[in-house]
Amino acid sequence: MKLLSLTRYYFNKHLYSTCSVKEILKSQPEGCKKKLKGWAKAMRKMKENIFIDLDDGSTHHRLQVVIPKNKVPASLTYGCSFEAIGVLVKNPSNKLELIAESINVHGPCVVQDGYPFAPRKTYNPDYVRQHLHIRPRTATFGCLLRLRNKMSTAVRNRFSNDNFVEINVPVLSSNDCEGAGEVFVVKPNNDSLIKEMISQNHHSLLETFFNGQTYLTVSGQLHLECMARALTKVYTLGPTFRAENSKSRLHLSEFYMIEAEQAFIDRTEELLGMIEKTTSTVVEKLLEESEDEIDHYRKMIGASEDNNPVNLLKVPYEVITYHKACDILERENCFKNAMIRGKPLTKEHELFLVKYNGQKPIFVVDWPKELKPFYTKTVPSNKALVSAVDLLCPNVGELCGGSVREDNHDILKEKLSLVGMEDKLDWYIELRKFGNVSTAGFGIGFERFLQVLLDIQNIKDTIAFPRWPHNCKM
Amino acid sequence: MKLLSLTRYYFNKHLYSTCSVKEILKSQPEGCKKKLKGWAKAMRKMKENIFIDLDDGSTHHRLQVVIPKNKVPASLTYGCSFEAIGVLVKNPSNKLELIAESINVHGPCVVQDGYPFAPRKTYNPDYVRQHLHIRPRTATFGCLLRLRNKMSTAVRNRFSNDNFVEINVPVLSSNDCEGAGEVFVVKPNNDSLIKEMISQNHHSLLETFFNGQTYLTVSGQLHLECMARALTKVYTLGPTFRAENSKSRLHLSEFYMIEAEQAFIDRTEELLGMIEKTTSTVVEKLLEESEDEIDHYRKMIGASEDNNPVNLLKVPYEVITYHKACDILERENCFKNAMIRGKPLTKEHELFLVKYNGQKPIFVVDWPKELKPFYTKTVPSNKALVSAVDLLCPNVGELCGGSVREDNHDILKEKLSLVGMEDKLDWYIELRKFGNVSTAGFGIGFERFLQVLLDIQNIKDTIAFPRWPHNCKM
Numbered sequence: 001m002k003l004l005s006l007t008r009y010y011f012n013k014h015l016y017s018t019c020s021v022k023e024i025l026k027s028q029p030e031g032c033k034k035k036l037k038g039w040a041k042a043m044r045k046m047k048e049n050i051f052i053d054l055d056d057g058s059t060h061h062r063l064q065v066v067i068p069k070n071k072v073p074a075s076l077t078y079g080c081s082f083e084a085i086g087v088l089v090k091n092p093s094n095k096l097e098l099i100a101e102s103i104n105v106h107g108p109c110v111v112q113d114g115y116p117f118a119p120r121k122t123y124n125p126d127y128v129r130q131h132l133h134i135r136p137r138t139a140t141f142g143c144l145l146r147l148r149n150k151m152s153t154a155v156r157n158r159f160s161n162d163n164f165v166e167i168n169v170p171v172l173s174s175n176d177c178e179g180a181g182e183v184f185v186v187k188p189n190n191d192s193l194i195k196e197m198i199s200q201n202h203h204s205l206l207e208t209f210f211n212g213q214t215y216l217t218v219s220g221q222l223h224l225e226c227m228a229r230a231l232t233k234v235y236t237l238g239p240t241f242r243a244e245n246s247k248s249r250l251h252l253s254e255f256y257m258i259e260a261e262q263a264f265i266d267r268t269e270e271l272l273g274m275i276e277k278t279t280s281t282v283v284e285k286l287l288e289e290s291e292d293e294i295d296h297y298r299k300m301i302g303a304s305e306d307n308n309p310v311n312l313l314k315v316p317y318e319v320i321t322y323h324k325a326c327d328i329l330e331r332e333n334c335f336k337n338a339m340i341r342g343k344p345l346t347k348e349h350e351l352f353l354v355k356y357n358g359q360k361p362i363f364v365v366d367w368p369k370e371l372k373p374f375y376t377k378t379v380p381s382n383k384a385l386v387s388a389v390d391l392l393c394p395n396v397g398e399l400c401g402g403s404v405r406e407d408n409h410d411i412l413k414e415k416l417s418l419v420g421m422e423d424k425l426d427w428y429i430e431l432r433k434f435g436n437v438s439t440a441g442f443g444i445g446f447e448r449f450l451q452v453l454l455d456i457q458n459i460k461d462t463i464a465f466p467r468w469p470h471n472c473k474m
Numbered sequence: 475m476k477l478l479s480l481t482r483y484y485f486n487k488h489l490y491s492t493c494s495v496k497e498i499l500k501s502q503p504e505g506c507k508k509k510l511k512g513w514a515k516a517m518r519k520m521k522e523n524i525f526i527d528l529d530d531g532s533t534h535h536r537l538q539v540v541i542p543k544n545k546v547p548a549s550l551t552y553g554c555s556f557e558a559i560g561v562l563v564k565n566p567s568n569k570l571e572l573i574a575e576s577i578n579v580h581g582p583c584v585v586q587d588g589y590p591f592a593p594r595k596t597y598n599p600d601y602v603r604q605h606l607h608i609r610p611r612t613a614t615f616g617c618l619l620r621l622r623n624k625m626s627t628a629v630r631n632r633f634s635n636d637n638f639v640e641i642n643v644p645v646l647s648s649n650d651c652e653g654a655g656e657v658f659v660v661k662p663n664n665d666s667l668i669k670e671m672i673s674q675n676h677h678s679l680l681e682t683f684f685n686g687q688t689y690l691t692v693s694g695q696l697h698l699e700c701m702a703r704a705l706t707k708v709y710t711l712g713p714t715f716r717a718e719n720s721k722s723r724l725h726l727s728e729f730y731m732i733e734a735e736q737a738f739i740d741r742t743e744e745l746l747g748m749i750e751k752t753t754s755t756v757v758e759k760l761l762e763e764s765e766d767e768i769d770h771y772r773k774m775i776g777a778s779e780d781n782n783p784v785n786l787l788k789v790p791y792e793v794i795t796y797h798k799a800c801d802i803l804e805r806e807n808c809f810k811n812a813m814i815r816g817k818p819l820t821k822e823h824e825l826f827l828v829k830y831n832g833q834k835p836i837f838v839v840d841w842p843k844e845l846k847p848f849y850t851k852t853v854p855s856n857k858a859l860v861s862a863v864d865l866l867c868p869n870v871g872e873l874c875g876g877s878v879r880e881d882n883h884d885i886l887k888e889k890l891s892l893v894g895m896e897d898k899l900d901w902y903i904e905l906r907k908f909g910n911v912s913t914a915g916f917g918i919g920f921e922r923f924l925q926v927l928l929d930i931q932n933i934k935d936t937i938a939f940p941r942w943p944h945n946c947k948m
């Protein structure tokens with residue numbers, strides 16, 4: 001049957017994509033004529049020629065475009081977008097550059113009209129962050145976005161190489177999980193829709209749409225536990241939310257978590273292996289594939305040598321129990337907030353332990369049960385402790401938390417009924433009733449992982465569109 | 475410095491992972507002694523032995539475990555979890571099976587105690603979906619979860635092979651985007667936190683936390699347009715939300731979208747190439763790597779031969795203009811709801827056009843501007859039309875929508891001021907002021923893509939935890 005009614009004149013050409021700087025640096029097509037498109041990031045006027053750094057975002061490298069002064073359009077200025085046609089030749093320092101025969105400006109950029117960045121100036125991250133929509137065009141943040149993408153690829157590869165199945169856990173959830181923090185609730189914006197939907201069940205406005213209050217997820221763990229009881233090994237990498245009034249350099253209202261859960265695991269030691277395999281494999285892959293860009297980025301932001309990502313490769317990591325850690329902290333006793341045994345460690349305590357360990361990652365295990373959520377399993381040899389672990393790292397302190405989960409149906413039911421959550425989590429309890437298995441798992445803050453790798457001070461500079469109290473721009 | 479305080483007795487063993495059925499079928503370790511762990515999915519009692527199908531979720535294949543009757547624990551029943559130790563041998567039909575010397579039941583399963591599935595019974599999807607937490611253990615849904623994971627991997631590979639950078643667009647957004655549908659709003663659940671945070675700005679309760687009303691994203695497109703103006707090629711694969719009171723077999727309140735945006739593209743034809751390269755590359759990869767599991771799944775759900783995924787490989791797809799499509803639909807005139815020129819196509823019209831095209835995908839281009847959002851670019855030769863495209867496919871109708879974006883600063887500003895959104899989207903307009911480029915992009919409904927590939931009738935059966943009006947379980 002013929003119904004073709006629009007001839008696709010361009011079909012042979014329509015898969016044509018702009019030749020990127022990355023491709024050119026890879027294939028080194030010296031002597032070839034090419035068309036390049038990107039943004040002018042630096043310009044140097046010499047006697048006869050103008051030298052322009054072209055950045056197309058495909059790599060942190062820029063390609064130098066050379067063109068005679070008389071062929072330069074007036075609108076070719078810092079920040080403009082343009083295309084250049086010319087021949088690629090090697091310059092005296094053996095780098096490819098484009099000797100352009102023509103340049104065509106797509107979109108001019110008049111800095112005086114309010115462009116937030118001027119040529120040859122550096123700005124501090126707080127200023128740059130005020131211009132979220134232009135921030136990706138800065139050298140620093142362009143790098144960050146590419147490296148963030150590479151990290152998520154490395155995370156997914158680490159798990160799929162080990163036969164974990166990625167699960168899209170829900171953002172909308174009828175449970176507020178572990179009481180791990182304040183939650184957001186959602187409702188339709190359209191009040192007349194809500195009125196239309198209200199049933200005889202006397203739901204409140206917040207309960208109408210979904211027949212119950214609905215929260216933004218704070219963790220996919222409980223959902224992953226359900227999946228591990230069918231697929232054995234599962235993980236997720238997605239957004240999670242906290243409605244906390246914290247503006248610290250380590251917290252966001254919307255952030256990403258790597259969470260993994262594995263069935264048939266019932267010992268803390270196996271869990272530690274899962275965690276350090278994740279951090280070390282991911283960092284190893286990143287250093288292998290992107291060392292150049294990582295170094296470039298770290299140099300631009302003035303990263304400290306103290307926090308060296310190579311330290312994450314050295315497995316096995318040191319392990320210390322909560323109480324031994326307390327012994328050390330008590331001995332030191334040099335903190336703004338003194339350590340109180342039986343209470344959580346503060347950021348200051350965490351960072352001290354990392355420093356004490358030579359700026360290398362360290363696991364803290366065997367926590368008092370009062371400090372960890374209901375789902376953590378009691379240590380067989382000591383009923384006051386649970387099989388939970390925190391992994392502490394340079395720059396951020398806690399990077400990862402995990403535990404062996406309580407898999408005894410009756411114990412879990414009792415724990416949940418004590419906190420009045422027995423009915424809400426009936427499905428979670430029932431997982432232990434049929435074909436039950438032990439499981440263990442962990443969660444790594446994805447942005448904090450970037451902070452450790454790249455020594456980024458403020459978590460708001462690790463994500464394209466940061467959200468924190470009083471701030472949800474764009 | 476030595477602070478190691480917990481000996482890791484198990485370190486040499488702790489990376490030991492259960493030998494999975496998938497690994498065994500791949501490496502075929504005939505004659506080897508292995509330990510396997512999983513769930514009993516079918517049991518056949520013969521004279522001397524019992525034959526058990528072990529399913530560990532790593533593959534759709536099950537491994538047959540054979541054990542003498544006298545060695546079988548009483549608790550080994552359908553649905554239980556167990557481990558078996560034995561030697562792998564080839565059976566008469568040349569398949570590996572485990573001749574077990576011992577079996578140890580981890581978690582029993584007493585069907586009479588309320589397990590929703592009984593052995594040797596099949597259930598319709600509506601029933602299975604009522605037991606979301608046990609659903610992953612069914613053969614059908616286990617397959618779906620693995621195939622969903624494989625599709626997201628294939629999507630990410632298609633883009634990263636072509637140097638697109640994945641961007642995590644925000645779930646929380648201060649704009650409700652394109653007016654594409656009803657939106658959800660969010661607020662902290664804790665009212666005393668809100669009171670604490672209320673400023674002198676007289677924000678309402680819904681505006682306090684973020685200093686403005688905050689929505690769940692309906693599309694990452696506008697954010698991707700910002701990124702394409704720095705990195706040239708960007709994409710995202712993440713959750714999006716609609717607060718619509720629709721319970722159709724094609725809609726969810728929370729669903730995933732593949733969205734891509736590319737700079738320096740200004741022709742519909744190039745956009746069509748981007749789209750069909752995505753659908754055809756992903757399907758090609760899936761058929762190459764998972765044809766066996768796809769066939770198995772399609773057979774289990776009784777998929778129609780009419781909807782054959784091979785049709786998605788045949789690029790270029792046919793193209794028809796909106797008005798030519800109307801001509802055909804007018805001629806036919808056999809619809810429940812008649813086609814009205816100038817109005818949107820209904821699902822019935824869409825599916826008719828696909829059928830008319832031999833059940834192959836078809837692009838509909840050149841839409842009346844009234845039918846598409848503000849950001850679509852006018853067709854140069856006809857001011858009444860815009861450069862927008864819908865891709866129609868078997869089973870679902872619209873799978874994908876895309877457009878060349880309006881890149882003219884003044885035209886866009888005028889369009890937005892007409893709908894009163896000029897102030898809210900000032901950043902979006904400003905993208906066109908500095909170093910502007912043309913961009914084009916598209917969005918593919920990820921779950922609908924699975925519906926097309928696997929011929930799944932109800933979208934609720936494509937996602938682990940479906941959310942729709944009155945339903946947000948777990």
